Amino acid sequence: MFARNVAVIGTGYVGLTTGACLASLGHSVVCADSDRDKVDRLRKGQVDILEPELADLVADGTAAGRLTWVTEAGAAFEQGTRPVEIVFLCVPTPMGAGGLADLGVLEAVVDEIRTLLPPDCVLVTKSTVPVGTGDRITQLLDREDVAVVSNPEFLREGTAVHDFLHPDRIVVGSARQDAAERVAALYARLGAPTVLTDGPSAELIKYAANCFLAMKLSYVNAVAELCERVGADVVDVTEGMGYDRRIGQKFLSPGPGWGGSCLPKDTSALLQLADSADFEFRLVRAAIDTNSRQHKRMVDKIRLAVTGSRTGSLSKVKLALLGLTFKAGTDDLRDSPSLAVAALLRQAGADVVAFDPAVSPADDRLPLAVASDAYQAAADADAIVVLTEWPEFRRLDWPRLAACVRTPAVVDTRNLLDPSVLAQAGFTWSGVGRPARAESPPGGHLLTGSATASR
Numbered sequence: 243m244f245a246r247n248v249a250v251i252g253t254g255y256v257g258l259t260t261g262a263c264l265a266s267l268g269h270s271v272v273c274a275d276s277d278r279d280k281v282d283r284l285r286k287g288q289v290d291i292l293e294p295e296l297a298d299l300v301a302d303g304t305a306a307g308r309l310t311w312v313t314e315a316g317a318a319f320e321q322g323t324r325p326v327e328i329v330f331l332c333v334p335t336p337m338g339a340g341g342l343a344d345l346g347v348l349e350a351v352v353d354e355i356r357t358l359l360p361p362d363c364v365l366v367t368k369s370t371v372p373v374g375t376g377d378r379i380t381q382l383l384d385r386e387d388v389a390v391v392s393n394p395e396f397l398r399e400g401t402a403v404h405d406f407l408h409p410d411r412i413v414v415g416s417a418r419q420d421a422a423e424r425v426a427a428l429y430a431r432l433g434a435p436t437v438l439t440d441g442p443s444a445e446l447i448k449y450a451a452n453c454f455l456a457m458k459l460s461y462v463n464a465v466a467e468l469c470e471r472v473g474a475d476v477v478d479v480t481e482g483m484g485y486d487r488r489i490g491q492k493f494l495s496p497g498p499g500w501g502g503s504c505l506p507k508d509t510s511a512l513l514q515l516a517d518s519a520d521f522e523f524r525l526v527r528a529a530i531d532t533n534s535r536q537h538k539r540m541v542d543k544i545r546l547a548v549t550g551s552r553t554g555s556l557s558k559v560k561l562a563l564l565g566l567t568f569k570a571g572t573d574d575l576r577d578s579p580s581l582a583v584a585a586l587l588r589q590a591g592a593d594v595v596a597f598d599p600a601v602s603p604a605d606d607r608l609p610l611a612v613a614s615d616a617y618q619a620a621a622d623a624d625a626i627v628v629l630t631e632w633p634e635f636r637r638l639d640w641p642r643l644a645a646c647v648r649t650p651a652v653v654d655t656r657n658l659l660d661p662s663v664l665a666q667a668g669f670t671w672s673g674v675g676r677p678a679r680a681e682s683p684p685g686g687h688l689l690t691g692s693a694t695a696s697r
């Protein structure tokens with residue numbers, strides 16, 4: 243393998259993982275971020291996101307001299323003795339006006355570095371960008387010698403390092419095949435299937451994949467609703483669906499709705515892209531609508547648990563919310579369904595106190611009270627609502643919680659808890675797509691082979 247000189251611009255979930263993992267593969271990487279405090283912390287080996295293995299890779303790469311840190315994107319090209327050959331753009335592309343991806347930061351960075359890029363280098367977009375962005379970057383650069391390549395990233399938060407080093411596939415697209423191959427060669431040691439294609443196809447693969455995942459989740463949330471109406475159990479239904487290898491067991495867990503920094507913005511951006519191509523992408527529209535409805539459905543469930551009616555008043559009702567991050571294993575609160583449900587509960591007049599193992603009570607990003615543990619959050623609560631599937635919630639002392647609350651009711655929007663454990667502690671339990679039970683259900687059982695259901 244040839245070790246390459248690489249620059250990474252933006253050191254968030256994607257950029258930091260990219261930089262640290264490429265360094266672990268033997269490449270020399272200089273990481274640039276405009277957030278000076280973050281760069282100072284990284285220089286000291288401090289990683290401020292919750293990602294297993296990332297801090298170790300950062301420390302190893304820094305100690306080996308293969309990872310260095312700068313604050314100006316342009317300064318990334320002045321490091322080391324050999325010129326930077328490949329430059330990754332890993333800056334944010336948040337949801338902008340009308341649901342379009344906001345390319346303001348990305349374009350500003352391209353403008354900042356266009357004259358500073360070393361001759362004959364490759365500029366790679368790893369940020370998620372709409373189809374046509376590669377062509378736009380080529381125009382903005384106005385440099386014949388610099389090739390533009392799309393290399394979308396598919397890592398998940400909470401398993402970012404693992405996903406980067408064990409990818410299902412690598413996608414590289416460009417009008418310049420030689421440049422695409424140079425980028426693909428960076429990952430050669432990973433032995434992953436590699437799709438070499440044109441720029442627009444690579445850009446679309448990213449959106450098409452994320453929107454497919456979002457549709458799968460909205461479908462499963464709709465199946466869960468149907469289960470409730472006809473008396474079926476979604477846990478057994480999805481297990482039975484998932485053994486079909488064309489469907490698979492993963493991404494079949496119903497919940498309070500899908501969220502995070504990617505699926506919501508990417509579904510919106512794909513809708514806008516389709517719209518601009520005069521195509522009404524009704525499936526994606528339905529997935530988004532089903533998701534917003536899911537938040538409201540969770541509030542109705544809570545009303546039912548607390549007042550006995552799906553339309554009962556939540557005014558002055560005290561609710562303990564367990565889980566604020568958009569899924570377990572991350573500290574990311576961006577577009578979290580928990581926050582969407584919490585906002586609806588507050589609008590309905592409820593008094594909410596939350597606990598999340600990854601969110602500090604001193605965190606001032608949140609418009610609600612955060613307790614330092616589940617027992618404090620549950621004090622005098624009319625119901626406990628599980629919103630994020632942190633495994634530690636299963637291990638809570640439920641009899642102790644029963645002694646803290648005003649009414650022993652649990653609404654489990656992730657089907658995380660064992661209803662029989664709760665029943666023993668005196669709680670009523672309601673989940674999503676499952677009959678409300680006091681005892682463990684018989685469950686779908688596999689008579690031969692072994693169950694492999696997982697997210």
Ligand SMILES: NC(=O)c1ccc[n+]([C@@H]2O[C@H](COP(=O)([O-])OP(=O)(O)OC[C@H]3O[C@@H](n4cnc5c(N)ncnc54)[C@H](O)[C@@H]3O)[C@@H](O)[C@H]2O)c1
Nearest residue numbers: 252253254255256275276277332333334335369370395399
């Ligand atoms: N988070 C994910 O799981 C994930 C996965 C795949 C793809 N993506 C895509 O990757 C991109 C980045 O996402 P993220 O979650 O890593 O974002 P992030 O917000 O975690 O990190 C972005 C980083 O860019 C830095 N930055 C902002 N402006 C800059 C500038 N002008 N110069 C240098 N640095 C600058 C910020 O300080 C921050 O450290 C987005 O397009 C996103 O859609 C994200």
Ligand SMILES: O=c1ccn([C@@H]2O[C@H](COP(=O)(O)OP(=O)(O)O[C@H]3O[C@H](CO)[C@@H](O)[C@H](O)[C@H]3O)[C@@H](O)[C@H]2O)c(=O)[nH]1
Nearest residue numbers: 395396397398399493494495497500501502504568569697
């Ligand atoms: O069975 C499931 C699986 C997920 N979710 C929810 O779906 C959302 C998204 O989860 P996940 O996809 O694991 O989160 P991300 O880390 O945002 O990863 C997605 O978005 C990234 C950014 O584009 C992509 O790189 C990843 O491939 C893609 O999975 C979260 O709210 C989860 O709680 C469920 O409700 N049920």
